[in-house]
Amino acid sequence: MAFLELDACTLSFGGLTAVRDVSLAVDPGELVGVIGPNGAGKTTVFNLITGVYAPDRGTIRLNGQRIDGLAPHRITQRGIARTFQGIRLFPTMSAFDNVAVGYSPRAGHLLDAVLGTPRAAETRSRIGAECDALLKLFDLTERRDDAARTLSYGAQRRLEIARALATGPKVLLLDEPAAGTTPHEKTELMQRIRWLRDHFGLGILIIEHDMRMIMEMCERITVLDHGEVIAGGAPAAIRADARVIEAYLGPEQT
Amino acid sequence: MDQLAQQLVNGLAWGSIYALIALGYTMVYGVLRLINFAHGDVYMVGAMSAFYLAHALGFAAAPSLPGFVIVMALSMVVCALLGALIERAAYRPLRRQPRWAMLTTAIGVSMLLEFGGQAVFGADPKFFPQLIESAPAFRIAGAVVTNIDLLIFTVSLLLMLGLRWFVYRTRAGMALRAVSVNVDAAALMGINVDTIIAMTFMIGSALAAAAGAMVGLRNPKIEPLMGLMPGIKAFVAAVLGGIGNFPGAVAGGLLMGVSETLVAAYISSTYRDAVAFVILIAVLLVRPTGLFGSVTVEKV
Amino acid sequence: MSGLAFMVRRNAPLALVLVGLGLLGVGLDRWLNAYYLQIVVLIGINIILAVSLNLINGITGQFSLGHAGFLAIGAYVSAATTRFAGLSSEAALPVALLAGGGAAAVAGLAVGIPTLRLRGDYLAIATLGFGEIIRVVILNTEAVGGARGMGGIPILAGFGSVYACAALCLVMIWRLVYSPRGTAFFAIREDEVAAAAMGIDTTRYKILAFTVGAFWAGLAGGLLAHFIGYLHTNSFTFLRSVEIVVMVVLGGLGSLTGCALAAAILTILPELLRFGAEYRMVIYSLLLIAIMLTRPSGLMGGREISWRSWSSTPAR
Numbered sequence A: 001m002a003f004l005e006l007d008a009c010t011l012s013f014g015g016l017t018a019v020r021d022v023s024l025a026v027d028p029g030e031l032v033g034v035i036g037p038n039g040a041g042k043t044t045v046f047n048l049i050t051g052v053y054a055p056d057r058g059t060i061r062l063n064g065q066r067i068d069g070l071a072p073h074r075i076t077q078r079g080i081a082r083t084f085q086g087i088r089l090f091p092t093m094s095a096f097d098n099v100a101v102g103y104s105p106r107a108g109h110l111l112d113a114v115l116g117t118p119r120a121a122e123t124r125s126r127i128g129a130e131c132d133a134l135l136k137l138f139d140l141t142e143r144r145d146d147a148a149r150t151l152s153y154g155a156q157r158r159l160e161i162a163r164a165l166a167t168g169p170k171v172l173l174l175d176e177p178a179a180g181t182t183p184h185e186k187t188e189l190m191q192r193i194r195w196l197r198d199h200f201g202l203g204i205l206i207i208e209h210d211m212r213m214i215m216e217m218c219e220r221i222t223v224l225d226h227g228e229v230i231a232g233g234a235p236a237a238i239r240a241d242a243r244v245i246e247a248y249l250g251p252e253q254t
Numbered sequence B: 001m002d003q004l005a006q007q008l009v010n011g012l013a014w015g016s017i018y019a020l021i022a023l024g025y026t027m028v029y030g031v032l033r034l035i036n037f038a039h040g041d042v043y044m045v046g047a048m049s050a051f052y053l054a055h056a057l058g059f060a061a062a063p064s065l066p067g068f069v070i071v072m073a074l075s076m077v078v079c080a081l082l083g084a085l086i087e088r089a090a091y092r093p094l095r096r097q098p099r100w101a102m103l104t105t106a107i108g109v110s111m112l113l114e115f116g117g118q119a120v121f122g123a124d125p126k127f128f129p130q131l132i133e134s135a136p137a138f139r140i141a142g143a144v145v146t147n148i149d150l151l152i153f154t155v156s157l158l159l160m161l162g163l164r165w166f167v168y169r170t171r172a173g174m175a176l177r178a179v180s181v182n183v184d185a186a187a188l189m190g191i192n193v194d195t196i197i198a199m200t201f202m203i204g205s206a207l208a209a210a211a212g213a214m215v216g217l218r219n220p221k222i223e224p225l226m227g228l229m230p231g232i233k234a235f236v237a238a239v240l241g242g243i244g245n246f247p248g249a250v251a252g253g254l255l256m257g258v259s260e261t262l263v264a265a266y267i268s269s270t271y272r273d274a275v276a277f278v279i280l281i282a283v284l285l286v287r288p289t290g291l292f293g294s295v296t297v298e299k300v
Numbered sequence C: 001m002s003g004l005a006f007m008v009r010r011n012a013p014l015a016l017v018l019v020g021l022g023l024l025g026v027g028l029d030r031w032l033n034a035y036y037l038q039i040v041v042l043i044g045i046n047i048i049l050a051v052s053l054n055l056i057n058g059i060t061g062q063f064s065l066g067h068a069g070f071l072a073i074g075a076y077v078s079a080a081t082t083r084f085a086g087l088s089s090e091a092a093l094p095v096a097l098l099a100g101g102g103a104a105a106v107a108g109l110a111v112g113i114p115t116l117r118l119r120g121d122y123l124a125i126a127t128l129g130f131g132e133i134i135r136v137v138i139l140n141t142e143a144v145g146g147a148r149g150m151g152g153i154p155i156l157a158g159f160g161s162v163y164a165c166a167a168l169c170l171v172m173i174w175r176l177v178y179s180p181r182g183t184a185f186f187a188i189r190e191d192e193v194a195a196a197a198m199g200i201d202t203t204r205y206k207i208l209a210f211t212v213g214a215f216w217a218g219l220a221g222g223l224l225a226h227f228i229g230y231l232h233t234n235s236f237t238f239l240r241s242v243e244i245v246v247m248v249v250l251g252g253l254g255s256l257t258g259c260a261l262a263a264a265i266l267t268i269l270p271e272l273l274r275f276g277a278e279y280r281m282v283i284y285s286l287l288l289i290a291i292m293l294t295r296p297s298g299l300m301g302g303r304e305i306s307w308r309s310w311s312s313t314p315a316r
Helices: A042-049 A072-078 A095-106 A110-115 A118-137 A153-166 A183-200 A211-217 A235-240 A242-249 B002-032 B039-056 B065-094 B099-121 B147-169 B171-181 B183-188 B193-218 B228-241 B246-266 B269-286 C003-031 C034-059 C067-085 C092-112 C120-139 C159-177 C183-190 C192-197 C202-228 C238-251 C256-294
Strands: A004-013 A016-026 A031-035 A057-062 A080-082 A171-175 A203-207 A220-225 A228-233 B136-140 B143-146
Touching: A004 A042, A016 A031, A016 A042, A016 A057, A016 A203, A016 A228, A031 A042, A031 A183, A031 A211, A042 A080, A042 A171, A042 A203, A072 A080, A072 C192, A080 A153, A095 A118, A095 A153, A095 C183, A110 A118, A110 C159, A118 A153, A118 C003, A153 A171, A153 A183, A183 A203, A183 A211, A211 A235, A220 A235, A220 A242, A228 A235, A228 A242, A235 A242, B002 B039, B002 B143, B002 B147, B002 B171, B002 B193, B002 B228, B002 B246, B039 B065, B039 B099, B039 B193, B039 B228, B065 B099, B065 B147, B065 B193, B065 C256, B099 C120, B099 C238, B099 C256, B136 B147, B143 B147, B147 B171, B147 B193, B147 B246, B171 B183, B171 B193, B183 B193, B228 B246, B228 B269, B246 B269, B269 C120, C003 C034, C003 C159, C034 C067, C034 C159, C034 C183, C034 C202, C034 C238, C034 C256, C067 C092, C067 C120, C067 C202, C067 C238, C092 C120, C092 C202, C120 C238, C159 C183, C159 C202, C159 C256, C183 C192, C183 C202, C192 C202, C238 C256
Parallel strands: A031 A203, A031 A220, A080 A171, A171 A203
Antiparallel strands: A004 A016, A004 A057, A220 A228, B136 B143
């Protein structure tokens, strides 16, 4: 059984079935891509995993335990972190503080802070150091004290990933991390993602539209269309799959 | 049983007033997502301007129905202009700011109208001229419906039907509905959003003015703070019906009027004002979208 | 060094300040002109109110318009404690204050929990409603004087106690939010969905903000009751809530030092405007509108007057 496993999940909004019978698996150290045309349900799958929605049918398990139906913050505490399709940073907070938020649930007790105990001081310096380390990892040290909304687009995308990492996840969900970035930034991003996988042993699930990135980085790819899984497997197989081609390019005209 | 019917008539009369004011709240919330705190005070200005107009135009000395109608219509114009002014000066500059900014400004405008009213009109109550002498019009189920109450019902109904015709049968009304659903998309379709919003304020304020003038006729004691409680009650009525929903505002207003009248009659008159707050809390906790409102889900 | 020694060293400056305030208070209570003393004490009380509301509104982003309700509960409960227990010595003050603050905290819980799901405007209206309900209930409670008000409250509070509490309030809330864990409060204000995605239990933090904010407002109420000696619900209307909101907005939502400064300014202002008589409140409303139109970010723009803070403070 895989570390993160979706089993035949279905979700409907009123009369519209957004996701139907979707199964997915990710293990630590794996890079799995999720692709499909717009509206295929990719972000919805992310929202199911992270607890924004609960599936109408089917189960989601993390390390054998069911997480479907749990509140989002509980799921994050169990080790799943995400970035958002439209960047959702904390706009007026500094880059440093954005990352610090990721650590906050595990940052000691508020009572210690109020009383000014030595434990509080130790927590402050420890977490401060970890935040700075993460910022350095993502080339954001220079922008440490700048408000998140003043950062360049590429920097914001990097900050979102840094913030997600601060939560100490075992599985990382990246929703279109390369959207709107330059080719140079994309190459850097690919290197960074691979490095994260190797260094932290993370399982990484990526939604992307850039086919080159997906084909180069991912070991496995799952293809969604109209809420259903239409193909899954190694990049080479996906590239040649007739249904995938049809989903993206339309049916063959004869 | 006679008493119940009479109370119902009273309740519906007040309910019609609340409905007219509630429509203004709901319209503005629909296009701006703003709770216009100052709206209840526009209703007060409506009553006050009707008062002064009645005296200035000589109708106070020579009461008549047409006289009242003219006075009411003119005060509607006055308040429409006031509404447009408020929107242009106090709310439009803040459209791109966080929500609490416009809300706080609305509170400021409300305070300005109240305290300004006290300074300009004098804090003492005035007595609205008896432009129509109250007389029983007919009896129904043992209750007496006066000519004034009949006027209130008729005028309210006509205004509401007129609004409905406007919103659903004219292009401007369609534009209003479009702006209520999605401001940016409406702008992209070529709708002049600024004009539509200004128009919304003008219509809402005119309705409030009509309510104010009619209240002056029914309960002649008017003063600068008279908009406070009816404003809150009408707002609760709008929330009860589903904020942004026009029929809901009307239903909410009537329900509010009837329930508070019945509570005052059968339980205790000191709790009359509390009814609004109880309904408010109940609605917000049980069904925040109101009776007829629809739930909007945030896309993640 | 040992934990206790560390804490003593860490809190020493605060202790010194408290002692200093106490000594200063003894002098001022005795020799300062009663009119000026009242203004100065009122500033202190308003500082507590503004800072506590800022925690709820400015920092956690829950726009509450019912703060006067918590103030009222604290005032009446603490007054009832000394009046009905027949206590009149200065030592009774802390007990009364804690009783008032505690009662208000419970009310904060009662208001915060049901309103959790509400956003923006709806939350504002709900808190307004709760504030009014509290006022009306007190108004109809004969045991505490009802419409006649409550008099005969022993005068136990003065400059020293008020400013000592203000200092404690400011320090406590400062330490609360400017700590690694405290960034969560700001995060909830910025983006609740993203905050939850970062593992933050937004519900708990929101309730905590309401409870702590309400506690201090209630404590301030107790100070007010035992300084003036008389209470009437007319002092706890929606207008009072608005006045506190204006202090927070003027100082800059989220800036603790800013709203303290604004509290001082806005307490003195009505006194300066006394010449205007009936135009006083008109000027006040115009001022509010003007601030919102020209500089909604307030005096401090969300920053703190600070030379040292753990992290980068929220920049604007």
